[in-house]
Amino acid sequence: MTGIETLAQETSGLYAGLRQTGCRAIGVLRATDPELVDALLATFESHDEAAAWLVGRTIGFGGSSALELLAQGERERVMQVLNHLRYGLCA
Known part of the structure; x- marks a missing residue:
C-alpha cells in the first residue's frame, strides 16, 4: 500500500467516524x-444528511459545526441557519 492509499484509507475511516458521531x-x-x-x-x-450537516464544518458557522455551536449554547444560531436553509433568507 502506498502512502497516498494509506492516507486515503485513514481519511475514509475518519469520515465514517464523523458520520457515526452525527448519528x-x-x-x-x-x-x-x-x-x-x-x-x-x-x-x-x-x-443521514441531517447527521452529516450537524457535524460538518461550514462557512455559515465560521468554520465550526452546528454540533460545536450547540455545545457552546448557540442553539438559536443553529435554528436560525436551519430556518434559512429550509425557507430561504429573508431581507
Whole structure:
C-alpha cells in the first residue's frame, strides 16, 4: 500500500467516524431537544444528511459545526441557519 492509499484509507475511516458521531448526536438531541431534531429532519429530509450537516464544518458557522455551536449554547444560531436553509433568507 502506498502512502497516498494509506492516507486515503485513514481519511475514509475518519469520515465514517464523523458520520457515526452525527448519528449519535441526533439520538442525544432527540431526547434533549426534539424540536431541533424535527427541524433538522424537516430541513434535510434524511437522518443521514441531517447527521452529516450537524457535524460538518461550514462557512455559515465560521468554520465550526452546528454540533460545536450547540455545545457552546448557540442553539438559536443553529435554528436560525436551519430556518434559512429550509425557507430561504429573508431581507
